[in-house]
Amino acid sequence: MWDMCLHHSWLYAKVFLRERAILWFRMNSDIEFMQEALEEARAAAMAGEVPIGAVLVHGGSVVARSGNRTIRDCDPTAHAEIVVLREAARALGNYRLAGTTLYVTIEPCSMCAGAMIQARIERLVYGADDPKGGAVRTCFQLLSDERLNHRVEVTSGVLAEDCAAAIQSFFAGRR
């Protein structure tokens, strides 16, 4: 009887520790990839663009990375997320990006959230909320809408202060 109890406790502990380890690993890699997205945001600021950066990860590796390129490319759709989705599709040879995670410094707008649904990305990790047009949580909740044919798992608030600071100092410097 005590043997069985000990055996079960040991099994539960093993499952618990395994889940904790997975969460710890995921949290660490989220921070690591968000730092790479932040580097892209800072590089965009240096080029006179709104400092938002994104990286797309597949199988633990970065497949595509970019900052906003709207002004440089004279392209109204060239937000960091869109550039990264297009580049990743080319790199992976598939316009569906199943099993990928997109890291972006600021909550995506409706264009970018819509593009993530089109691309069927699995997971989105973003830094700071965007009260002026965020389409994931703040103004709209496009990625969890049951009427659409794809849903995206979302983690928000990763390095949120650094991500918001990048954009705030950019606009403060322009005033």
Add this chain to the structure above:
Amino acid sequence: MWDMCLHHSWLYAKVFLRERAILWFRMNSDIEFMQEALEEARAAAMAGEVPIGAVLVHGGSVVARSGNRTIRDCDPTAHAEIVVLREAARALGNYRLAGTTLYVTIEPCSMCAGAMIQARIERLVYGADDPKGGAVRTCFQLLSDERLNHRVEVTSGVLAEDCAAAIQSFFAGRR
């Protein structure tokens, strides 16, 4: 006294006729440009793409035209509307497309409606509603949302039956 009355009546009649003439002209050019968008939709079907077409008009002339290119370009963002907005920005040398009208055969999705806000287009004319993800009227109303920093004038239902038929016959042929 009667002279004044006659004069006022004549003025009102002139304004009324002018407005009617403008409406008539606008309706006719809407149909004409939607026919061009429909040609793009049919060409897309011939290339194995979902048959949706778009043209962008500035100062009465077509600046850019395209059908869906998602599969051909291996690009999840290459809906007809996005391709046309990108091409028009290049052609006009400006990533803001103020004063332009976008014609598209089917109600835009959230990605494309969001892109129209980013591009600051003035007016959208579309054919048939999209009950599965239309982001202008059916599922979401992005183009009239007061929280966003731009609104787009919308006319819907232009050649709606032809536009819906193009897509229905394409999917019927694939079953």
